[in-house]
Amino acid sequence: MIKKLLSPIYEFLQDSRAVGIVLIICTAISLLLANSAWQQSYVASWDTVVHIPIPQLHLPHTILHWINDGLMVPFFFLVGMEIKREVTIGELSSIRQSMLPILAALGGMICPALIFTIFNGGTPYANGWGIPMATDIAFSLGILSLLGNRVPLSLKIFLTALAIIDDLGAILTIAVFYTASIQVGYLLAAGVILILLIILNRCKVRQLWCYFIPGILLWYCIYNSGIHATIAGVLLAACIPSSKVSRLIHQLHDPVNFVIMPIFALSNTAIVFPPDMLHTFNSSISYGIMAGLVIGKPLGIFLFSYIAVRFKLAALPDQATWKQLIGIGMIAGIGFTMSIFISTLAYTHAEWQIISKIAVIAASLLAGTIGYCYLRIAK
Numbered sequence: 001m002i003k004k005l006l007s008p009i010y011e012f013l014q015d016s017r018a019v020g021i022v023l024i025i026c027t028a029i030s031l032l033l034a035n036s037a038w039q040q041s042y043v044a045s046w047d048t049v050v051h052i053p054i055p056q057l058h059l060p061h062t063i064l065h066w067i068n069d070g071l072m073v074p075f076f077f078l079v080g081m082e083i084k085r086e087v088t089i090g091e092l093s094s095i096r097q098s099m100l101p102i103l104a105a106l107g108g109m110i111c112p113a114l115i116f117t118i119f120n121g122g123t124p125y126a127n128g129w130g131i132p133m134a135t136d137i138a139f140s141l142g143i144l145s146l147l148g149n150r151v152p153l154s155l156k157i158f159l160t161a162l163a164i165i166d167d168l169g170a171i172l173t174i175a176v177f178y179t180a181s182i183q184v185g186y187l188l189a190a191g192v193i194l195i196l197l198i199i200l201n202r203c204k205v206r207q208l209w210c211y212f213i214p215g216i217l218l219w220y221c222i223y224n225s226g227i228h229a230t231i232a233g234v235l236l237a238a239c240i241p242s243s244k245v246s247r248l249i250h251q252l253h254d255p256v257n258f259v260i261m262p263i264f265a266l267s268n269t270a271i272v273f274p275p276d277m278l279h280t281f282n283s284s285i286s287y288g289i290m291a292g293l294v295i296g297k298p299l300g301i302f303l304f305s306y307i308a309v310r311f312k313l314a315a316l317p318d319q320a321t322w323k324q325l326i327g328i329g330m331i332a333g334i335g336f337t338m339s340i341f342i343s344t345l346a347y348t349h350a351e352w353q354i355i356s357k358i359a360v361i362a363a364s365l366l367a368g369t370i371g372y373c374y375l376r377i378a379k
Contacts, residue, residue, distance in 0.1 A: 017142040017145050017146065018142075018257075018258075019138040019139075019142060019257045019258070019261070020138050020139045020141075020142025020143070021142070022257075022258060022261075022262055023138065023139065023261060023262065023265050023336070023337075026262040026265040026266050026269075027265050027266075027269045027361065029266065030265065030266045030267075030269040030270050030271075031269055031271060031273075033270070034269075034270045034271055034272050034273075035272060035273050039272060042270060043270050043272060045063070046062065046063050046064040046267045046270050047062045047063070047064065048062060048063050049061065049062055050062070050063055050066060063267070064267050064268070067263060067264060067267050067268075068230075068264075068267075068268070068341070068344055069223065069228070069229045069230070070219075070229065071260055071263060071264070072230050072233075072260065072264060072341070073219060073229065073230050073232060073233040074233065074252060074255070074256055074260055075230075075233070075256050075260050075261065075264070076171065076230040076231070076232075076233035076234050076237075077233035077234070077236055077237050077252070078233075078237075078249065078252045078253070078256045079164075079167050079171070079233075079234065079237075080171075080233055080234035080235070080236070080237025080238060081237040081240060081245050081248055081249050081252075082164055082167075082249060083164055083165075083167065083168050083234075083237070084237060084238060084240070084242070084245055085245050085246060085249065086161060086164050088242050088245075089242075090161070091157055091158075091160070091161040092161055092164075092165070096314070098161070099308060099313050099314040100158065100305060100308055100309075100314035100315070100316075100317070101158055101161035101162040101165055102165055103304045103305065103307070103308045103313070103314065104158075104162050104301045104304050104305045104308070104329075105162045105163075105165035105166045105169065105301075106165075106169075106300075106304055107299075107300035107301050107302075107303055107304025107305070108133075108135065108162065108166060108296075108297050108300045108301040108304075108329065108332055109133040109166065109169045109300070110300055110304075111292075111296040111297070111299050111300030111303070112132035112133050112292030112293060112296030112297055112300065113129045113130065113132070113133055113292070113296075114296070115132070115288065115291050115292045115295065115296040116128060116129045116131065116132050116288035116289065116291075116292045116296075117129050117288075118288070119284045119287045119288035119291065120284050120285065120288045123284060125284060125285050125288075125347075125352065127346045127347065128285060128288065128289070128343065128346040128347060128352075128356055129288075129346075130170070130173045130174075130177060130178065130342045130346060131288075131289050131292075131335070131339050131342050131343050131346055131356055131360065132288065132289050132291075132292025132293045132296060132297075132335060132339065132360075132363070133166070133169065133170060133173065133292075133339075133342075134166060134167070134170045134335045134337075134338030134339045134342065135162065135163045135166040135167075135297070135332045135333075135334065135335065135338075136163075136334045136335055136336040136337045136338060136339070136364065137160070137163040137164070137167065138257065138261070138337070139334040139336050139337075139364065139368065140159060140163055140331050140332055140334045140368075141156070141159065141160065141163070143331050143334065143368045143371065143372050144156055144159060144328075144331060144375075146372065147372065147375050147376065150375060150376060151324065151327075151328075151375055152317065152318065152319040152320055152324075154317035154318040154319060154320055155317050155320045155324055155325070155328055157317070158317045158320070158328065159328050159331070159332065162301070162328075162332060163332070166332070166338075167338065170338045170342065171231065171234050173342070174228050174230070174231065174342065174345060175227055175228065175231050178228065178342070178345040178346065179226055179227050179228065180226060181226045182225060182226045182227070183224055183225050183226050186221045186222070186224040186225035186226075187221070187222075187225040187226075187227070189221045190218055190221035190222050190225055190232075193214050193217050193218045193221060194218065194235055194239070196214055197211060197214055197215070197218070197235075197236065197239035198239055200214075200239070201239045201240075201241060204241070205241070206241055206243070206244065208240075208244060208248075211236065211239060211240060212236075215232065215236040218232045218235060218236060219232035219233075222235075228345065261337065264337065264341075265337075268340050268341070268344065268357065269340070269357065269361070271354050271357055271358060272354070273358075274351075274354070280354070280355050280358055280359075281358075281359070281362070283355050283359075285352060285355045285356055285359060286355055286356075286358070286359040286362075289335075289339075289356060289359035289360055289363055290359050290362060290363040290366070292363075293333040293334075293335050293339070293360070293363040293364065293367055294330075294333050294363050294366055294367050294370070296333075297329055297330070297332045297333035297367065298326055298329030298330045298332070298333060299329070300329075301325070301328070301329035301332055302322075302325060302326050302329050305325055306322075321378070321379060323378040323379065324375065324378050324379075326374070326378070327371055327374045327375035327378050328371075328375075329371075330367055330370050330371030330374055330375075331367065331368060331371035331372070331375070332367075332371075333363065333364070333366075333367030333368075333371070334364040334367050334368045334371075335360050335363065335364050335367075336360065336361070336364045339360040339364070340357055340360050340361075343356035343357055343360065
């Protein structure tokens, strides 16, 4: 009886669209609660202060803070392992194979950042240039799966590789540009632990606990170094033995995608809509983010891909057309998870965070809708 009841849930979780659907539902619930009669208690719940009795972690931090600095580490660990798998045995394992998604992703990061800077350069909002750079893997692939065989498999693989490289770009952006100050002592300690993890890998140590215990210490040191703590997840992933990566990805897929990411979506989209929504969209922050994701993404991906093919650095994916590639660029404009995450780092001012998050949600919805409709008719 229980098996029969759980069977539809299990089948849903195996669907490639499931992650995107769950995140959409969580976002909708969070926005509704944040603008309902329960507004005050709901929003305040994420701002509840949690004290952790650990040296250098005793400062009062909110639940939202610990979600973004702690709970998201497994998400970045999973992303790091996906990058490692693609580089070792996947689409990025050969130079020829990887050139098109690498260059396309580069264009898809540079153009949105430039467009944002056109609107916001020289203003107090300029630090948000990294927000429209990101592509959300779960949402973009979920939208693409709705198109079935209208899109060749080669383009789905291309988008996956592009989004993974995009994530790597976002991670590097966070580490380099969204670090306020550096505590050299903790950074050196993190470096020593990282060297230890590399030595374990080179010595072919296979027991995962030998990596996870130093990994916790790595997170502690990076947290106190000034670099965003989630980077520890990526560094740890790079040191995990290649033979263990695929199994770990499989084991972490459901907890990360159906527990951690929904919690992130609920907490980071608890946005109280301002009385004048028109003012929210009539902001250079909104202009930069929306134009960056909706226009900059497809423009950058197409231009850099065209240059790569024109100069014979790469070739179009099998059975794909330039029109379809433009559509992939449109869907890549779905920023969501990483874009919202970067907006929490780019701005400390609450109002600017709200504007940027609303712009990311609106732009992602627009990019996904336009990309889906376009690819239904493109050949």
